[in-house]
Amino acid sequence: MKALVTGATGMLGNNLVRLLLNDGVEVRAMSPTADRSQSLAGLDVERCGADIRDPDAVAAATRNVDVVFHCAGCVKIGWSDRDQHDAINFGGAKNVADSLRGRDVRLVHVSTVNALGVARPHQLANEEDYDERITPCPYVTSKRAGQEYVLRQVQTADLDAVVVHPGFLQGPWDWKPSSGQMLLSIANRYTPMVPLGGVSVVDVRDVARGTVSAFHRGETGRGYILAGHNMTYRELWRLMADTTGARCPRVPLGPINRAIAGLSIDMTYRLTGREPLVNSAALQLSAMNLWYSSERAVDELGYHFRSAQESVQDAWDWLLRYQADQLPVRERKLAYKRTG
Numbered sequence: 001m002k003a004l005v006t007g008a009t010g011m012l013g014n015n016l017v018r019l020l021l022n023d024g025v026e027v028r029a030m031s032p033t034a035d036r037s038q039s040l041a042g043l044d045v046e047r048c049g050a051d052i053r054d055p056d057a058v059a060a061a062t063r064n065v066d067v068v069f070h071c072a073g074c075v076k077i078g079w080s081d082r083d084q085h086d087a088i089n090f091g092g093a094k095n096v097a098d099s100l101r102g103r104d105v106r107l108v109h110v111s112t113v114n115a116l117g118v119a120r121p122h123q124l125a126n127e128e129d130y131d132e133r134i135t136p137c138p139y140v141t142s143k144r145a146g147q148e149y150v151l152r153q154v155q156t157a158d159l160d161a162v163v164v165h166p167g168f169l170q171g172p173w174d175w176k177p178s179s180g181q182m183l184l185s186i187a188n189r190y191t192p193m194v195p196l197g198g199v200s201v202v203d204v205r206d207v208a209r210g211t212v213s214a215f216h217r218g219e220t221g222r223g224y225i226l227a228g229h230n231m232t233y234r235e236l237w238r239l240m241a242d243t244t245g246a247r248c249p250r251v252p253l254g255p256i257n258r259a260i261a262g263l264s265i266d267m268t269y270r271l272t273g274r275e276p277l278v279n280s281a282a283l284q285l286s287a288m289n290l291w292y293s294s295e296r297a298v299d300e301l302g303y304h305f306r307s308a309q310e311s312v313q314d315a316w317d318w319l320l321r322y323q324a325d326q327l328p329v330r331e332r333k334l335a336y337k338r339t340g
Contacts, residue, residue, distance in 0.1 A: 002026040004065045006052055006096065007072030008045070009037045011174045012110065012166065015208040016069055017045060018173065023212070030061050031072070039175045052092035059099040067215050070096045071110045075178060077139055077282045079266075080275040085138035086145070093146030097153045097161065107161035108215050111147040113200065113227060113292050114140050114285075116165060124230065124293040127165070127223045134288065137281040147223075154221040162218035166207045167200035167227030167292060170311040172318035174204070180323070181277065183315055186237055187244035193257065194249040195233040195286035202228025203311035206304065213301040228305040230291035239308060243316050258283050 003020055007013035008029035020027050021043060028046040031037060035049040050057035052072040062068055074081070074088040093109060100107050117130035125131070134140055153159040174180040185191070210226040218224060231239075234249075241248035253261075262280030269275045297303035 001066045002028065002064065004028045004030060004048075004061055004068045006030045006061075006068070006070050006092070007110075009033055009039045009175065010071060010073070011169055011171075011176070011178050011180075011204055012207060012211075013069075013071035014039050014173045014175065015171070015204045016071060016211060017043065019205070019208045019212065021045070028061065028065060037175075039173070052095060053087050055095045055098065058092075058095040062096070062099045062105065065105060067106050067108065068096060068100060069108045069110070069211060069215070073110070073143065075139060077137060077285060078275045078277075078279045079137055079281050080269070082138040082142075085142040089139070089142035090145040090149065094149050097150050097159060100159060100161075101153060102158045105160070106215055107150070107159065108211055108218070109147060109150045109161055109163045110211065111163050111165050111223070112143050113165045113167050113225060113290060115144040115147055116225075116292075119289045119291040124291050125225075126293045127225055127296055135281050135284040137285075151221060151223075160220050162214045162220060163223040164207075164211050164214050164218075164297075165223060165225045165227075165292075167202040167225070168290070169204040169207060170201055170308070170315045171204035172314055174315065174318065175322070177319065177323060180315055180319055183240050183244065183312065183319065184323075186240040186249075187246050187316075190247045191249050193251045193253040194237055195253050195258075195283070197286050197288045197290065198230060198232040199236065199290045200227035200230050200292045201236060201308045201311065202226065202305050203314075206306060210297055210301055210303040213297075213303060217301050219300070224297040224301060224303070225292050225294050226297055226303060227292040227294045228311075229308040230289075231308065233286060236308070239312055243309075243312050253283075253286070255287070258287060 008017050009031040030048040032051050034047040048061050050061050074085045117132040117134045119125040120131050154161050169179045207226045238248045262283045266280050
């Protein structure tokens with residue numbers, strides 16, 4: 001079997017490439033930086049340096065494969081770069097889906113739980129029952145538009161596709177890093193305030209395995225949430241602080257402080273044109289309960305996930321080994337001793 005993995009240098013894509021190779025699958029790894037990326041070093045893959053926004057390049061990349069795992073995406077929580085989000089998250093999904101119409105090739109489209117919505121009071125969100133009133137930042141709206149396009153092609157055209165919705169990823173091979181930024185932030189500087197909401201923490205390796213299971217066992221046109229442990233930010237940040245040896249935030253970030261901080265950040269963004277990682281959209285999302293049930297994936301795909309403690313510890317160990325330049329000074333010394 002031969003698989004195309006788009007976004008192969010990203011966190012999920014890179015873990016997926018490694019899992020497929022371990023399973024004996026031939027892999028074509030696609031990314032604009034695939035030809036030179038450190039994340040693919042030493043891996044027996046066919047490197048495909050193509051841009052997901054180019055329909056001709058996507059069509060060429062999808063030739064002579066049995067399955068496409070579409071992991072490529074623009075992931076930034078904020079109000080900026082709407083055109084880039086739309087071009088990659090919607091336009092990329094469109095290019096992939098259009099290239100596979102009428103062909104005997106299955107598409108596993110990687111969306112996100114954020115494209116669904118948030119949990120209703122006193123219950124977990126699932127694939128059919130959720131509150132759509134999530135912060136409509138470009139990341140959310142573009143990912144939602146991408147998955148909707150794919151599902152429309154399943155209904156109106158000859159396309160075999162399933163959709164997976166990962167939760168908040170933790171674990172190794174986070175080269176950018178992406179979700180590992182939260183772990184690095186906890187380790188690098190003390191922030192006294194902690195958001196009131198929560199996320200569904202899941203190991204990226206378990207999501208990669210669930211994504212492969214969706215290819216083998218998923219029903220065409222069906223969506224599967226691949227989430228994990230539903231934790232408040234207080235619980236998650238305490239776990240991250242304990243893992244990294246940092247101080248744990250303790251003061252709740254209530255609505256008044258959140259509104260003041262968001263207004264101040266947005267004013268700075270308008271003046272400088274640079275939007276920081278912590279912005280009003282991120283603050284709004286951090287107050288929501290992004291908690292989900294993976295029951296459908298467990299029942300239909302055989303999905304399972306390991307403990308949050310193991311995922312966070314493995315993420316930190318990987319950062320110590322591969323991202324020492326982004327660590328606190330004390331950890332850089334430890335990392336140097338371990339590798340030296």
